[in-house]
Amino acid sequence: MLRHHCFASVFVAGMLVALGHSTAAAATCESLTSLSLSASAVTLAETVTAGQFTPPPGRGGGPGAANVFASLPSFCRVAATLKPTSDSEIKIEVWMPVSGWNGKFLATGNGGWAGTIGYTALADGVRRGYAAASTDTGHTVGNGSFIIDHPEKLVDFADRAVHEMTVKGKAIVAAHYARPPTFAYFNGCSTGGRQALTAAQRYPDDFNGIIGGAPAIYGSHQSAGQIWIWQATHKDEASFIPPSKYAVLHDAVLAACDGLDGVTDGVLEDPTRCTFDPKVVQCKDADPSTSSGSPRAESRGEGGANCLTAPQVEAARKIYAGPVNPRTGKQIFPGLYPGSELGWAASAGAQPVSYASDLYKYVVFKDPSWDPLSLNFDSDVALAEKVATPLIAIDADLRKFASAGRKLLIYMGWGDPGIPPGYTPEYYKNVVSTLGERNAQSSVRLFMVPGMGHCGGGEGTSTFDMISVMERWGEQGNAPAHIPASRVRDGKVDRTRPLCPYPQMAKYKGTGSTNDAENFVCN
Numbered sequence: 001m002l003r004h005h006c007f008a009s010v011f012v013a014g015m016l017v018a019l020g021h022s023t024a025a026a027a028t029c030e031s032l033t034s035l036s037l038s039a040s041a042v043t044l045a046e047t048v049t050a051g052q053f054t055p056p057p058g059r060g061g062g063p064g065a066a067n068v069f070a071s072l073p074s075f076c077r078v079a080a081t082l083k084p085t086s087d088s089e090i091k092i093e094v095w096m097p098v099s100g101w102n103g104k105f106l107a108t109g110n111g112g113w114a115g116t117i118g119y120t121a122l123a124d125g126v127r128r129g130y131a132a133a134s135t136d137t138g139h140t141v142g143n144g145s146f147i148i149d150h151p152e153k154l155v156d157f158a159d160r161a162v163h164e165m166t167v168k169g170k171a172i173v174a175a176h177y178a179r180p181p182t183f184a185y186f187n188g189c190s191t192g193g194r195q196a197l198t199a200a201q202r203y204p205d206d207f208n209g210i211i212g213g214a215p216a217i218y219g220s221h222q223s224a225g226q227i228w229i230w231q232a233t234h235k236d237e238a239s240f241i242p243p244s245k246y247a248v249l250h251d252a253v254l255a256a257c258d259g260l261d262g263v264t265d266g267v268l269e270d271p272t273r274c275t276f277d278p279k280v281v282q283c284k285d286a287d288p289s290t291s292s293g294s295p296r297a298e299s300r301g302e303g304g305a306n307c308l309t310a311p312q313v314e315a316a317r318k319i320y321a322g323p324v325n326p327r328t329g330k331q332i333f334p335g336l337y338p339g340s341e342l343g344w345a346a347s348a349g350a351q352p353v354s355y356a357s358d359l360y361k362y363v364v365f366k367d368p369s370w371d372p373l374s375l376n377f378d379s380d381v382a383l384a385e386k387v388a389t390p391l392i393a394i395d396a397d398l399r400k401f402a403s404a405g406r407k408l409l410i411y412m413g414w415g416d417p418g419i420p421p422g423y424t425p426e427y428y429k430n431v432v433s434t435l436g437e438r439n440a441q442s443s444v445r446l447f448m449v450p451g452m453g454h455c456g457g458g459e460g461t462s463t464f465d466m467i468s469v470m471e472r473w474g475e476q477g478n479a480p481a482h483i484p485a486s487r488v489r490d491g492k493v494d495r496t497r498p499l500c501p502y503p504q505m506a507k508y509k510g511t512g513s514t515n516d517a518e519n520f521v522c523n
Helices: 002-018 030-034 065-070 119-127 151-177 191-202 219-232 243-261 295-299 310-321 354-364 379-387 423-435 437-443 466-476
Strands: 040-048 075-082 090-097 104-108 131-135 183-189 209-213 407-413 444-449 483-489 492-499 506-508 520-522
Touching (some): 030 040, 030 151, 040 151, 065 119, 075 151, 090 119, 090 151, 104 119, 104 151, 119 131, 151 183, 151 191, 183 466, 191 209, 191 407, 219 310, 219 379, 354 379, 407 466, 423 437, 437 444, 492 506
Parallel strands (some): 104 131, 104 183, 407 444
Antiparallel strands (some): 090 131, 483 492, 506 520
16 A cells, blocks of 8 residues: 555656656646646636635536535636547546645546536535546537547547546646645546446556446446336337336335345345246236226226236336347346336336437447337347447456555445446456455455445435545555445435445344444344
8 A cells, every 4th residue: 555655656746747847846726827738738727715616507516516615615726628639628627625635636437428527526525625636528518429420539538538637637736735646536436437447447557546336337238238128118118117106016026025134124135135026016907997097008008006017017027137139148238126116217217328328329320310229139239349348347357456555446236227236246256256355355345235226315325435435445454344324314314224345235133223233234
């Protein structure tokens, strides 16, 4: 750990000297506009006084985000445009506390197709005392259309933007504070989770510690899996499962499997142990008097309000099973797990997951009019694996990353309805096999979160602080034997549990409240 710390400091200091910067004296915030960085230009450098930052329209981060910015301390805001290729235009921002800098650097990840700076994530970093950085990944479009005829922009989005942001961001920090950061971390979920594992695989020297949630690392196959879910409920109109019936399935799953972990609490600790056939909720008849009565409902054969029709049952089976190659019978990607039903609208709603359809539209076929109902689960998936290579980050050989004491925390919700979660433990197993059990335990941990949805939410204890866990592990050597987590409802904590390192599970000790973490142990 110390060896890498020294290496990182020497590396950044040497980089600054090569760029013509002295580390002898700190640069004022406003003077950073004259900072010379290779193939880059600083476009803004200003001191933002406490509580005075106003995000661009539509970038406030949702309800309550105004309080996030209002409570910020003063910070130096630097914006830059990076042009590593002639077709690159990567925007980044680096926010640095005016006082109380903790000496560390935090790079933040994106969601979906990115295209925006993550102001809320930057604010969280500054509040913690970090010099924080974010990038739009080289474009300002909310879908994948920016990729057509711009192969370099695909590379920027896939990995180069985060790497360039990190290198230039560290240089900006070192110039401003007259010393490089002592530790550098990355934190992201979904696309940010892919960025996290991509960094570990392709740029192992960029970060001391990496946090990757719900990692979208297998673009070709994951997207096929997401489209499979959508096709299951849309190829035949009768197979559509209305959101009003998700609870019917969910309640039946809980009735069948909730007690398998020793606690009946509305959450499956390990849904892989749940054997559930949705036929148990199939309607006994098609009596119109028990239907919703609407013409659309009748045309779809929705049956009774508390049961599923035969086509809907078959659709649910396909969703749980996941896609298979029709020629070889080989599993392409896992399906959704029992317990995720309340969130199925994310994948089985009116439209497919936009990331999935866009990947095939703009990366694979370069045809905006491509129809997701036409996906061939043999040849099209094989083609996607060839042409979407930059978005595939499944290399399990993390020996370079792990060799100097670097740490990787991966987490995923068992109830994720957007990215089927089954591939994440599979990838982790491949890493352990490659590194060896001992080396893997000292550098990589996976936490599968019972009941959690996509990057948060759901029925489980989905509130936790991975950054603090990473700090204790990366800086103090305290490997996480468990992670404290809570469930927050109506603004109040109503349950706490330990999150356990995979493949361990939280086991009830047999006495005390099942809503209190102290009554559980990981084993």
